Amino acid sequence: MKPRIRTYIDGFDSILNGGIPEGHNVLVVGTPGTMKSSVAYSVLYNNAINNGTKGLYISLEQKRASLFDHMRSLGMSPETVKDRVSVLDLSELRKKMRDAQQDVWIDFLQMYTKSIKKGFDYRLLVLDSLDAVEALAKFDDFRMEFFKLLKWFKSLGLTTFIITEMPGVSSPIMSSPDIWSSFGKHKEDYLADGIVFLKMEKRGDFEVQRRIRCVKMRSVRHDTRYFAMVFDGGRFQVTRIMA
């Protein structure tokens, strides 16, 4: 059995039968406000704290300072793990490289992931977000390019979390019958080794509950049900949904 990467989300690792197999590419899919970035960062943060595993967080849209502020507000101090979790702020580069051609962004991504790996042996990678990569690179053949990108990450021996936006509940796409079988605009969900889906569920007239579901995790016998996800005391926790 492949070594597992624990998510350190209380209760979720047992749902995943121990964690995410090392080397997997996992899509973290969710509607806005479901804490996708926070969940992904918390995986890097907690792995760095608990077992010293190094991680790289690539942000294409949110600035490093803004991300750090947000994480601090959640009780995850970036300073505590500054030598084990690196945040690559590509939004800065986007400003500098306004004239960059579309296809060069993947080259940039590859250059950074490779050169950082040489001096900072990270094993976990968060790419925030796939939609931003798509907007920048404007792939002709998204699926093939995404396939190559995943292959690149695999060749570096990384366990990758790729954050993917899903339209909100008011979007017409959410009422489509396909929504339960598709977690990517270009069927990238078929290429990924795993999919973790986050959504907001309305409860009663006023309350909204965050829910998490492991849709797919290759080579793992996992629970496919929805679980309630709460953030409390600086930690994410999942619990069975009470009817």
Added chain:
Amino acid sequence: MTPEFVLVLVISVFTLAVLVAGILFLNQGRMKTLFVALHILFLMVNISWLVGRQLHENGLDILTLSSTVMVFPVVAILVLAFFHGRSFTGRIYLPIMIFLPSLGIVYVSVVEAWTSSDLYDHSVFIYYIVFCLAISLAESIAVWLRSSILRKEGYLLVLSLIILLVTGPIHYQELRILSADDFIGPNLGFPLSGVAILMALLRTDHPPVSVKTKRRTQENALRFLPEPGRLHFVSEARPKYSRSIFADELDNGKAGLVLASSGMGQSAFRSRIRNAATIEVSFTNGKDSIRAWDLGRVYYCIRDFASAHRNGIVLVDAFPLLVYNNDISSARELVSSMRSLAKRTDCTFLVPLSLLTSTESSRLVVSGDSMMEFPDVEIKVLEILEAHIGNLSRHLLRKYCRSKGIAIKDLLLEDVPDLALWIMNTLDSLGVRAGDAAMLRNWKNESYSTSLDLMRFCNSDIEEAQRLQADPPFTTESLIPQVVYAGMDVPPGTRTAKATKMSEKAMREGLLLVFLKYFGEAGRFVLARELGELNKRLDSLTVADLIPLADRAQEAMMDFGEIVDIENIRTDMKSKGYRMRDEIVGLVSEGGLA
């Protein structure tokens, strides 16, 4: 003449017509023999009944009876031979085991004085036809429901067998119930059943593959013919040569199967191969798709095709997707199975290695395998053009590709001879417009030398292929390149490239290499960007420009380092910037320009 007599006569004429059509249009020797044998039996059943009835000769009934008995095993043998090919007929005891009981039944019927009118009353005959029809129906239904390639053939054979069943034993029972014993003996469904069998055989005999599409270089065609009966790995940056070879072979009349990835989309290649059988390797099993991790099904699909279309061609376009979704040892097993299947069936297998890492490729290719290696033509061509005509090159190349309806990235080695001629004619016509005699002479020389260099590049690649074929290295090269192009009148004394140009070219190449070394593929963009900042063009770069360019490159590397929040990486990128600057400045002496 009773109405029954006329009806059976008409049926016999139709059966004869189907037989003649089969003799005329079928090509496959073994299947044709079985088809003819079956139709002779069909005719014997009906004609012996007709003649015997006409002559009031009961002795001819034995012919009706024996033919009726033999029809069923022959149908079963035909169906099994159709689906299993040599693996069934090669084991001769299998057809004999199916056919032998029919001879026993004929013998018993003679001894026991059975007649064609009471043949179906004997349980031994009923058991026998149930056996024959059951195995052939089961095979046909299984193929109809499960095979992606032979589905229609399976359907036609099921139809044919059901007709035989209905017009044989079932119709017999009807006639007995209706007490129409005089009409027992002939079979009215033979021509219909025969037509269905003929259609199934014709489908595999004449696959609809000859697509008439606009070829890019009809008259100046450079073609690569893979050796049949082998598996060929195709080493290429993008899967364009494997696709081109496959499409060429289809145009040559071969039946083709392509295991496509969904990324292939609605490309020009798709339209060129629209008559080839296409199975999409995706992530769901479907009517025309197979899941990428279902290698067993992938293999069965290929085997079905190869057995039915000997000497066909199979392009495993989605091979990288299969490797990615399975472990490498499973992929090796698949390759090994395809290798032996190619030998058995004379089919050609093309397996592109694009997108695979060199480690993965090396684990899949074994000694003795055929490996076709192709260069990145568009890059080489652009280099040659830039050495001669500078920044006009990209414009001309784009124009040429547009005239052929292709993208620059889709340029193939086979396009180079045509491109060389086109470039020569275009440059000549540009020179004529200039009007100056001295300039025209130089211009003509330049156009000749550009074309000549392009032809040399093309030929050197062929020579390399031929050299590899004569003296194979680790892998066996099995290219059989055939180059045909119009002769070019090259004036004596034409130069190929100026010495000074070569030095500049070397410097530019070196510069690009430095950028690629430090920035990876992004180096091309960074170099172009920094040159743009200096208002310079690569082709007009001078020694004096190298120093400011080196400074800018160093700054760029530091800029890239700034967004990283790890101190040692930032320091490393800084020192890389210094090293890069030194290397660029060092090019001045290497380029021979100092």
